[in-house]
Amino acid sequence: MSTADEQSDSQAEDCTAEQGALAGYVAQFPNPSALKKAASQTREAGFKEFDCYVPFPVHGIDEAIGIKMTRLPYIVLVCAVIGATTAIALQFFTNAFDYKYIISGKPFFSIPANIPITFELSVLFSAFGALLGMLALNKLPQFYNRLFLLDPFLKATSSGFFLAIEAKDPKFHETDTKTFLNSLQPSDVVTCREPNENVKIPKILLPIAACILILGLVPLVLIAKMRVTPQTTPRVELVHDMDYQPKLKTQRFSRMFADGRGMRPPIPGTLARGDLQHDTSFYEGLLPDQEDQVDRNHLLPNAKNADGTSVSLDKLPWVSEIPIPVDEKLMARGQERFNIYCAVCHGLSGKGDGIITQRAMKLQAANPNVGTWLLPIPLYSEPVRKQKVGQLFNTITHGVRKMPSYGAQVPVKDRWAIVLYLRALQESGSGMINDIPADIREKLNAEPKE
Numbered sequence: 001m002s003t004a005d006e007q008s009d010s011q012a013e014d015c016t017a018e019q020g021a022l023a024g025y026v027a028q029f030p031n032p033s034a035l036k037k038a039a040s041q042t043r044e045a046g047f048k049e050f051d052c053y054v055p056f057p058v059h060g061i062d063e064a065i066g067i068k069m070t071r072l073p074y075i076v077l078v079c080a081v082i083g084a085t086t087a088i089a090l091q092f093f094t095n096a097f098d099y100k101y102i103i104s105g106k107p108f109f110s111i112p113a114n115i116p117i118t119f120e121l122s123v124l125f126s127a128f129g130a131l132l133g134m135l136a137l138n139k140l141p142q143f144y145n146r147l148f149l150l151d152p153f154l155k156a157t158s159s160g161f162f163l164a165i166e167a168k169d170p171k172f173h174e175t176d177t178k179t180f181l182n183s184l185q186p187s188d189v190v191t192c193r194e195p196n197e198n199v200k201i202p203k204i205l206l207p208i209a210a211c212i213l214i215l216g217l218v219p220l221v222l223i224a225k226m227r228v229t230p231q232t233t234p235r236v237e238l239v240h241d242m243d244y245q246p247k248l249k250t251q252r253f254s255r256m257f258a259d260g261r262g263m264r265p266p267i268p269g270t271l272a273r274g275d276l277q278h279d280t281s282f283y284e285g286l287l288p289d290q291e292d293q294v295d296r297n298h299l300l301p302n303a304k305n306a307d308g309t310s311v312s313l314d315k316l317p318w319v320s321e322i323p324i325p326v327d328e329k330l331m332a333r334g335q336e337r338f339n340i341y342c343a344v345c346h347g348l349s350g351k352g353d354g355i356i357t358q359r360a361m362k363l364q365a366a367n368p369n370v371g372t373w374l375l376p377i378p379l380y381s382e383p384v385r386k387q388k389v390g391q392l393f394n395t396i397t398h399g400v401r402k403m404p405s406y407g408a409q410v411p412v413k414d415r416w417a418i419v420l421y422l423r424a425l426q427e428s429g430s431g432m433i434n435d436i437p438a439d440i441r442e443k444l445n446a447e448p449k450e
């Protein structure tokens with residue numbers, strides 16, 4: 001079909017067979033430059049509600065139409081800020097306000113620790129903002145566009161260059177606008193009408209959609225009901241193998257063994273690989289040549305002798321030297337571990353003024369009936385200073401009297417590092433002014449007193 005034929009066809013039909021209300025005029029142009037020129041003239045003529053439709057990006061067409069920069073970046077920015085604020089507020093509320101929980105003396109609220117979630121939520125909110133904002137600005141989703149009814153318009157995806165002025169433009173006039181478009185030298189001007197009012201969604205679709213919607217809610221209602229109704233029958237197991245796997249779980253019952261325990265104690269006289277702790281000085285702080293005389297129950301807190309008297313821990317054959325090479329690195333490690341595990345009660349200096357102790361004393365003063373809190377003695381006091389390193393090691397491993405054990409949290413080598421640092425704390429905590437070299441002492445004295 002030649003171009004002339006097409007033109008006469010479309011003009012004769014004038015957009016659609018049904019004569020709905022006038023929606024606008026669509027002018028077709030032979031090439032991008034003609035369209036661009038027409039667009040600027042339309043803009044200069046004062047039209048606002050018009051747009052160009054082209055099969056490929058045309059340079060300069062945005063300026064010709066007068067399209068302003070998209071507002072999408074601002075939407076995304078606002079979403080990112082909301083995301084970051086939400087994340088910080090959430091973390092503040094949960095960690096520092098609603099459920100304060102001391103974890104190794106770390107601060108409740110700290111920006112570095114909050115960065116990952118803040119970053120993630122900013123990105124998530126921006127992504128939603130970008131997608132939904134783009135859809136909203138483009139007025140999408142739109143399932144139907146009356147321009148698609150125009151015969152020549154479909155060429156906008158292959159070879160057509162169109163300019164459409166909408167009837168809702170304040171400057172629009174039924175005849176003047178058409179004359180104006182014709183003055184722009186288009187190859188064709190087509191009248192576009194609103195689709196016939198009688199075209200409606202078939203009535204039957206509405207009840208069907210309602211049924212589908214209601215059916216879709218049924219599973220949710222069933223699930224909600226199941227959650228609150230006690231059942232007397234066993235639940236339905238869709239994948240039985242997944243619910244009952246041929247393995248034993250920790251602390252669970254098992255039918256396989258006569259005593260019903262899923263977890264098996266080690267067979268007497270055997271050891272798992274790597275569990276042999278033959279070096280008693282390293283693993284227990286006991287002298288290797290006397291360790292076989294020690295009843296291991298006596299190492300535990302509040303141990304009693306056979307006659308009911310308390311075990312005297314000081315008398316056990318403890319090692320008096322740290323059984324691993326001692327260097328600055330071990331000392332630094334010991335300081336770090338002490339500050340993490342011990343300082344909460346004993347205080348950073350070992351004085352016994354850690355934050356837990358302080359709070360316990362405060363609570364006790366406010367309400368004497370809450371129970372008693374035992375003040376840990378200063379770690380640099382005489383009785384603790386006199387203890388051999390093996391006994392200090394044992395105190396960390398098993399705890400002592402009221403102090404809980406830290407053997408499960410602190411690995412053996414770290415325990416020795418802490419013992420080393422304890423010795424340093426004792427040295428500094430019990431030092432006398434004469435222990436300081438004379439020249440530094442003078443400097444200290446010169447320091448202004450408060």
Ligand code: HEC
Nearest residue numbers: 341342345374375376377384395396400401402403406418
């Ligand atoms: C939960 C609080 C708490 C923590 C944490 C804690 N201690 Fe203690 N510690 C105590 C208390 C309380 C005592 C006094 C126990 C008593 O006399 O009944 C004590 C006593 C001691 C003693 C003296 C033992 C003796 O024979 O008199 C030493 C040494 C000691 N702690 C070392 C440590 C080390 C090292 C750590 C870190 C691994 C640590 N503590 C962590 C509460 C704590």
